Structures are given as C-alpha cells and as structure tokens.
Amino acid sequence: AQSVTQLGSHVSVSEGALVLLRCNYSSSVPPYLFWYVQYPNQGLQLLLKYTTGATLVKGINGFEAEFKKSETSFHLTKPSAHMSDAAEYFCAVSEGRETSGSRLTFGEGTQLTVNP
Amino acid sequence: KAGVTQTPRYLIKTRGQQVTLSCSPISGHRSVSWYQQTPGQGLQFLFEYFSETQRNKGNFPGRFSGRQFSNSRSEMNVSTLELGDSALYLCASSLEALGTQYFGPGTRLTVL
Numbered sequence: 001a002q003s004v005t006q007l008g009s010h011v012s013v014s015e016g017a018l019v020l021l022r023c024n025y026s027s028s029v030p031p032y033l034f035w036y037v038q039y040p041n042q043g044l045q046l047l048l049k050y051t052t053g054a055t056l057v058k059g060i061n062g063f064e065a066e067f068k069k070s071e072t073s074f075h076l077t078k079p080s081a082h083m084s085d086a087a088e089y090f091c092a093v094s095e096g097r098e099t100s101g102s103r104l105t106f107g108e109g110t111q112l113t114v115n116p
Numbered sequence: 117k118a119g120v121t122q123t124p125r126y127l128i129k130t131r132g133q134q135v136t137l138s139c140s141p142i143s144g145h146r147s148v149s150w151y152q153q154t155p156g157q158g159l160q161f162l163f164e165y166f167s168e169t170q171r172n173k174g175n176f177p178g179r180f181s182g183r184q185f186s187n188s189r190s191e192m193n194v195s196t197l198e199l200g201d202s203a204l205y206l207c208a209s210s211l212e213a214l215g216t217q218y219f220g221p222g223t224r225l226t227v228l
Contacts, residue, residue: 036219043120043206043219090159094214102147102210102217103172106159 002027002093006107014115019063019078021110023091026072033074034092034104035065044090050074061085086114117143120209120220128226134195137223141188141209147171148190149217150182153204162205165190166213194225202227 007022025031032051036044048059055067065076074091088111092104121140129135141148149172150162161174165184182192188209194201204224208217 032214034216041224043221044208046216046218049216092159102149102208102214103161103164103174104149104151104159104208104217105161108158 002031002095002105004091004093004105004107006089006091006110008110009108010111010113012113012115013081015083016080019076019081019085019112021076021089021091021112023065023074023076023107024072025074025091025093027093027095029095032094033065033067034094035059035063035074035076036090036092038088038090038109040087047076047089081112081114083114083116086112088112120207120218122205122207122220122223124223125221126224126226128228129197130228131197131199133197134193135197135225136191136193137205137207137225139190139192139207139209139220141190141207142211142218145209145211145215145218146188147210147213147215147217148184148188149208149210150190150192151206151208152176153206153222154202159206162192171213197227199227201225 003026005024034049035047050067058064091107123138147166149164164172168184179195184190204222206222208219210217
C-alpha cells in the first residue's frame with residue numbers, strides 16, 4: 001500500500017521568502033509523484049510531476065521539486081513567494097503500474113499563507 | 117482544449133435521496149477517476165474507468181457506483197444519501213491508463 005505524509009498542515013511565509021513544502025511517501029514500487037494546488041472553491045491544478053529520469057523537476061509558476069529516493073521525499077520549493085501562491089498544496093503518489101492505473105493517493109494537504 | 121467539466125457545480129439533497137453527478141473529460145482522454153474530498157478524510161479515491169470498464173475501486177460502500185459511456189463521459193451515483201456524504205466530488209481525466217490526471221472544478225454536494 002502507498003501513503004503520503006505532508007509535514008505541516010499550515011505553512012506561513014513572507015512575500016519574497018523561500019517556500020518549502022515537505023512531502024514523504026511510502027511505496028513498494030517505483031512511484032510516480034505529483035504536486036497539485038487547490039485554490040478556494042476550485043479543483044486541483046497540476047504543478048509538476050516526477051515519473052522517471054531527472055530527479056529535479058520544474059513546474060509551473062516557478063515551483064520545483066526534487067525526488068530523493070534514499071530519503072523517500074519529494075519536497076516542493078519556490079525561491080520567492082508571491083501573494084498569489086496562497087492556496088492548499090497536495091502531494092500525491094501513484095504506482096505507475098497497469099494493474100493500479102492512474103489511482104492517486106494524496107497527502108493531507110498543506111495550507112500556504114503568504115504574508116505581505 | 118477545454119478542461120474537465122463537471123455538472124452540476126452545487127447540489128443540495130436530503131438524507132435517503134439519491135444523486136447523479138456528471139463528468140466530461142478532456143477531449144481524447146479515455147480514463148476518468150473520481151475522488152471525494154472532505155475536511156475530515158481529505159482526498160479519497162472512489163473509482164477509475166477506462167474504456168467503459170471499471171479498473172479500480174476505492175474503499176467505499178456499494179451505495180457509490182459509477183459508469184463510463186462510449187464517449188468517455190462518466191457519471192457517478194450515490195444512493196440512500198447520508199449526512200457524511202456531504203463533500204466535494206472531483207473528477208479527473210487522463211489520456212491513457214497511466215497518464216497524468218487533470219481535475220475538474222468539482223461538484224459540491226450538501227446532504228441535509
């Protein structure tokens with residue numbers, strides 16, 4: 001079975017500061033990893049994904065994440081926070097196997113607040 | 117290309133009733149998945165359909181069911197609604213069986 005742990009249900013940063021949202025996963029097979037963002041009263045928007053290949057993945061809006069197999073981590077970072085980054089962020093994992101399809105297992109989410 | 121659309125966006129029902137939610141995937145996408153989002157349980161997988169066949173099912177009671185049509189559009193049905201079924205129901209589509217999932221805006225279901 002797979003699982004995702006997001007450390008910190010709430011993270012607060014100042015505008016212009018580094019954003020670091022932590023995600024650790026558990027998977028018995030090489031995982032596919034994702035970060036999604038959710039704004040109020042909206043669905044989930046894909047920020048970035050890791051499937052295979054380069055472990056540093058760049059996404060939209062200046063976000064990036066690094067897959068570290070030895071640490072079973074996939075932390076999300078952004079060098080400089082913007083007010084528009086305030087939202088809830090979800091880390092997710094899928095097995096990437098035919099038998100399990102595209103099924104995603106999500107973390108509990110991290111609410112990011114950006115202070116002016 | 118239009119994104120995933122879900123109808124209706126908001127729905128209010130009473131206990132014991134049934135409800136049907138609809139999802140139209142991105143054009144060309146053949147896989148549709150459904151998720152339930154609640155403050156207490158977070159995002160939980162309901163089921164996945166690919167080419168009209170259910171490929172995966174989450175740990176939900178049989179009151180939750182779904183189907184997919186030949187045009188890849190999908191519906192989910194919840195019978196005998198309970199208060200705990202109040203949630204945001206999200207649909208996601210992907211091009212292939214292992215593809216990246218793209219989400220719709222969700223249907224907010226309130227059960228009174």
